[in-house]
Amino acid sequence: MILLRKLCFSRAGRPLVNDASLQLHPGWKIGLTGANGSGKSSFFALFRNELHAESGDLEIPPAWRISHVAQDTPALPTAALEFVLDGDTELRAIEDALMQAEAALDGHRIAELHMRLQDIEAYSARARAAEILAGLGFTETDHGRAIAEFSGGWRVRLNLARALVSRADLLLLDEPTNHLDLDAVLWLEGWLAAYPGTLLLISHDRDFLDAVVGQILHIEAGQMKLYSGNYSTFERTRAERLALQQNMHDKQQREVAHLHAYVERFRAKATKARQAQSRLKALARMELISAAHVDTPFEFRFREPEGVSDPLLSLEDISVGYGDTALLDHIRLTLRPGSRIGLLGRNGAGKSTLIKLLAGQKSALAGRRLEGRHLKIGYFAQHQMELLRPEESPLQHMVRQEPLTREQELRDYLGGFDFRGQMTEAPCRHFSGGEKARLALALMIRTRPNLLLLDEPTNHLDLEMREALTLALQETEAAMVLVSHDRHLLRTTADELWLVADGRAQAFDGDLDDYAAWLATQRQRGRAAAPDKPQRLEPSAGNPPSKKAAQAELRNQRRPLVKEIEKLDKQLAGWQDEKAQLDSRLADSALYAANDRPLIESLNQRQAELSSAIETAEARWLEIHEKLDALDALASA
Numbered sequence: 001m002i003l004l005r006k007l008c009f010s011r012a013g014r015p016l017v018n019d020a021s022l023q024l025h026p027g028w029k030i031g032l033t034g035a036n037g038s039g040k041s042s043f044f045a046l047f048r049n050e051l052h053a054e055s056g057d058l059e060i061p062p063a064w065r066i067s068h069v070a071q072d073t074p075a076l077p078t079a080a081l082e083f084v085l086d087g088d089t090e091l092r093a094i095e096d097a098l099m100q101a102e103a104a105l106d107g108h109r110i111a112e113l114h115m116r117l118q119d120i121e122a123y124s125a126r127a128r129a130a131e132i133l134a135g136l137g138f139t140e141t142d143h144g145r146a147i148a149e150f151s152g153g154w155r156v157r158l159n160l161a162r163a164l165v166s167r168a169d170l171l172l173l174d175e176p177t178n179h180l181d182l183d184a185v186l187w188l189e190g191w192l193a194a195y196p197g198t199l200l201l202i203s204h205d206r207d208f209l210d211a212v213v214g215q216i217l218h219i220e221a222g223q224m225k226l227y228s229g230n231y232s233t234f235e236r237t238r239a240e241r242l243a244l245q246q247n248m249h250d251k252q253q254r255e256v257a258h259l260h261a262y263v264e265r266f267r268a269k270a271t272k273a274r275q276a277q278s279r280l281k282a283l284a285r286m287e288l289i290s291a292a293h294v295d296t297p298f299e300f301r302f303r304e305p306e307g308v309s310d311p312l313l314s315l316e317d318i319s320v321g322y323g324d325t326a327l328l329d330h331i332r333l334t335l336r337p338g339s340r341i342g343l344l345g346r347n348g349a350g351k352s353t354l355i356k357l358l359a360g361q362k363s364a365l366a367g368r369r370l371e372g373r374h375l376k377i378g379y380f381a382q383h384q385m386e387l388l389r390p391e392e393s394p395l396q397h398m399v400r401q402e403p404l405t406r407e408q409e410l411r412d413y414l415g416g417f418d419f420r421g422q423m424t425e426a427p428c429r430h431f432s433g434g435e436k437a438r439l440a441l442a443l444m445i446r447t448r449p450n451l452l453l454l455d456e457p458t459n460h461l462d463l464e465m466r467e468a469l470t471l472a473l474q475e476t477e478a479a480m481v482l483v484s485h486d487r488h489l490l491r492t493t494a495d496e497l498w499l500v501a502d503g504r505a506q507a508f509d510g511d512l513d514d515y516a517a518w519l520a521t522q523r524q525r526g527r528a529a530a531p532d533k534p535q536r537l538e539p540s541a542g543n544p545p546s547k548k549a550a551q552a553e554l555r556n557q558r559r560p561l562v563k564e565i566e567k568l569d570k571q572l573a574g575w576q577d578e579k580a581q582l583d584s585r586l587a588d589s590a591l592y593a594a595n596d597r598p599l600i601e602s603l604n605q606r607q608a609e610l611s612s613a614i615e616t617a618e619a620r621w622l623e624i625h626e627k628l629d630a631l632d633a634l635a636s637a
Contacts, residue, residue: 001025002170002198004224007056011042019056020224024217026169029192029199031209031231034219035297036434036462040202043219044068044172047200060170065090067168069176073155075148080138080158083147084129087162091122120167132161135187136180137347141623151615153179164191171195174202178459181347182485183519204463206231207487298468300416300442302476305450308337309372312451312479313358318367320350320357322613323571326365327353331505333498335451339479342494344508344515346522349500351483353612355381355455358481361605378449378478380457383604385436386586387597390429394419394439397428401443417442418465433460441469452480458489487512558631561624568621572614579610 002024009017016039024030032040045051046058047066060066067087076083086092094113101109117123130143136157147155156179163171173192177185185208192199192212200217203209209216209231216227216234227234313335321327327350335341335358343351356362357369359379388397398410414424417438428439437460452473458466466486473480473493484490490497491512499508499515508515585591586603 001061003057003059005057005059007058007224008054009039009042009046009051010054011039011051015054015222016042017219017224018222021056022217022224022226024198024200024215024226026198027196028215029195029213030201030215030217031213031234032200032202032217032219033209033231033234033463035464036432038219040219041174044174044200044202047170047172064169065166066170066172067163067166068172069156069163069174070159073147073159077146077148079144079146080150081126081129081133081143083158084133084161084165085125087164087166088125089166090120091117091125094120094122125165129161129165132164132191135184135191136161137184149618151611157184160188168197170198170200172200175204176201177203177205177208177485180485182344182487182515183346185485186516186519204458204461204466205486205488206463297418298416298465300413300445300468301472302445302478303448304476305376305448305478307374307376308450308477309374311336311370312339312372312375314368314370315357316368316370318357318369319365320353320362321365322609322616324365325616327503327616328500328505329503331357331367333505335479335481337450337477337479339481340493340495341481342490342497343481343483343500343505344497345500346519348616350503350505351500352381352455354500354505355379355453355481355483358451359453362609375451376447376449377451377453378444378447379453380441380444381455382459383608384440384444385433386604387600388428388436388439389595391427391593393425393427394442395424397439397443398446401446413446414442434462434465437461438465445472450478452476452478452482454480455483456485457482458484458486558628561628561631565621565624565628568617568624572617572621575610575614575617579607579614582607582610 004020004022004024007017007020008015032043034040042051046053047060048068078086094116098110098113098117101113121128130140133143134140138154138157138161142150147158150158160173160176163173176188180188185205189208189211192201199212201209201213211230213230214228216229216231218225218227218234218238227237229237311334315331315333318331319326319329320331331354343354345351353362357364359377360369360371361379392400394414395407395410398405398414399407402410411424414420419439419442428436431439437457441457457469461469466489470489470492473489480493482490482494497508497510497512497515498505499518510518582603586600586607591600591603
């Protein structure tokens with residue numbers, strides 16, 4: 001077991017945890033929770049010997065293998081599947097030893113090593129690694145691709161796959177769902193639930209925690225306290241404790257009464273649709289959740305829009321994509337005041353592309369996008385954080401946005417996002433990802449939009465900030481379109497769900513549980529489907545073709561594929577050169593010194609478009625080469 005004896009540890013001279021004494025038993029799956037800066041990541045660093053305790057002991061069984069997700073991945077030429085298999089260090093060590101034994105003709109040693117390979121089920125290791133890669137969204141064609149060919153987000157997934165394949169006794173996972181879509185999150189949830197080892201998990205996704213962990217280790221006010229049960233049980237226990245504290249009681253009751261009124265107001269409008277009923281249940285549960293977060297440092301609301309139009313925005317038979325290739329076709333969508341839509345769909349299906357189209361940052365290939373007279377969009381995506389000026393403070397950002405507003409009013413507003421004291425005037429270049437995300441949200445919310453377009457707004461946000469954002473979104477009168485892998489946020493803020501799949505975007509008749517079932521069906525169909533290979537030419541009974549005719553037919557099949565490859569090669573070369581120049585320009589501090597925000601926004605937008613276009617084109621390039629290889633094999637047969 002893991003044993004903590006009067007453990008004390010600090011970071012940069014700041015005490016984090018004092019006098020922690022507890023036991024963590026083998027096979028436990030433990031959620032590690034606490035406010036940002038409370039010591040969660042530092043606790044993980046103790047296990048990795050990257051940080052040493054100030055006093056006390058952290059005892060771990062000496063034979064245990066410990067695995068964690070690496071933060072960085074260099075641009076290696078190693079194939080993805082081999083990189084993932086490298087995570088099983090014992091397997092690789094045995095393979096190396098086996099090569100040496102075979103070279104030395106040491107039969108006894110060879111036999112011993114093969115027995116050990118059988119013990120660790122090494123002969124199925126490649127299949128297990130392939131299954132993990134598939135669960136995290138990689139295709140079979142990705143297995144042979146070099147690490148250097150993947151974007152940053154996909155390299156994070158490869159690091160996660162490498163940690164999962166390691167057969168570790170103790171697995172340390174810090175926000176593993178941050179770069180995953182909902183499909184991969186659901187798969188990972190099931191994998192971890194079946195994981196036989198001990199798990200320490202930091203996550204700000206309450207549904208994910210509920211499904212995986214059986215204990216919560218909470219850090220608060222320098223103390224570590226162990227709770228039995230999942231995250232919802234922890235919230236209930238903590239809410240009961242906070243309710244006993246007189247200084248929290250009044251605030252708690254006001255918040256519960258407020259939410260109760262909101263639930264009743266929504267119930268009066270609800271239909272019998274499954275999604276509406278699912279939302280009612282989630283909202284009712286919010287009363288308990290709110291009670292457990294009355295001591296949150298975040299307290300803000302959306303300012304009501306200055307004006308509205310009905311409709312706010314309409315898409316009429318629109319097609320959208322990259323270059324001349326449509327990713328989504330025949331989209332018909334009308335957003336009215338009060339519309340609250342959650343977008344579902346697998347990674348790469350086009351959710352973010354649809355959001356960009358709605359935001360006016362992507363042009364349609366066909367159809368019409370019609371804006372209402374008073375439309376005011378509040379768009380949040382990950383690149384919004386990159387538009388923050390590194391040398392400016394939160395207050396300077398606010399003053400630049402609202403130069404006529406009193407400074408004290410802006411300070412009070414920033415305080416609701418936990419920017420207080422010296423932090424209000426600190427340059428944001430030193431901020432964490434969560435702090436930058438909070439500032440970007442604060443700036444967007446302050447503009448009083450009547451249409452919110454939110455693409456993964458909870459990435460980098462901790463549980464307390466997610467909860468505050470959820471409450472604020474429930475109350476605003478603004479319309480909303482949301483992409484998120486946070487199921488709690490989707491359940492409690494979206495009135496209807498739309499599915500983006502197979503080149504279409506349309507209303508989804510069901511709730512998130514139905515969507516999970518749909519995903520499972522899609523995965524089963526994918527496994528059952530035969531690979532898309534050119535059909536072998538079969539001679540007909542009446543007129544068997546000659547070998548020359550068959551070869552001619554193969555050439556006819558090959559010709560358009562070769563032309564498409566040539567076109568893709570030219571496009572990719574141009575896009576990659578342009579992106580390299582953009583990357584270099586955006587990394588130059590002189591760009592930000594000029595304070596030309598429209599230019600920075602346009603450069604970031606073009607960078608995101610190029611990244612998406614390159615990723616789509618590379619996937620198509622690999623697919624065509626597979627077909628060409630199959631045709632060449634038929635021709636030589």
